[in-house]
Amino acid sequence: MVVRTEAEFKEKIEYGFELFYNDVLEKKDIRHxxxxxxxxxxxxxxxxxxxxxxxxxxxxxxxxxxQTAPSAVQVKAPQFDEIQISLQNNLRLAGFLKVEIPKLAQGVV
Incomplete structure (x- = not known):
């Protein structure tokens, strides 16, 4: 387990979200x-x-x-998976360890 200060964590998570946000907006299938x-x-x-x-x-x-949302508002499974994979990949690029990413991603999605 990596020990980070609150400021280091905040900087990394916000950088990861920025990468994720920009990545999704670049993908024609899911940017909407x-x-x-x-x-x-x-x-x-x-x-x-x-x-x-x-x-x-x-x-x-x-x-x-x-997905835990009501079925009326759920995203199609392939698109949801693509968004989830994008988030996980970008958190990895931001410097989070592979074991940290699933718990972080759960909090975002």
Whole structure:
């Protein structure tokens, strides 16, 4: 486990979100999911809601994340997976360890 100060973590997570946001906007298939959403809103929502995301058993983080939204507002599975993979790849580029990424991604999605 990596020990980071609060400032280091904040810098890395915001950089990872910036990479993720820009990556999604570059992809024609999924960029429409971010229409009307700003990078600042993603960052604010992460900090606002991260404490409300319930921890899952460790085995849960080894699988792809499942959608928990009501079926009426769920994104199609391939597009959801593409967004999730983009988030995980960009968090890795931001410097997070492979074992840290699933828990962080769960809090964002």
């Amino acid at each position: 999911f971010f229409f009307g959403i700003t990078l600042q809103k993603i960052i604010e929502d992460y900090y606002l809601y991260k404490d409300f995301v319930m921890a899952k058993p460790e085995r849960y983080y080894k699988e792809m994340v499942m």
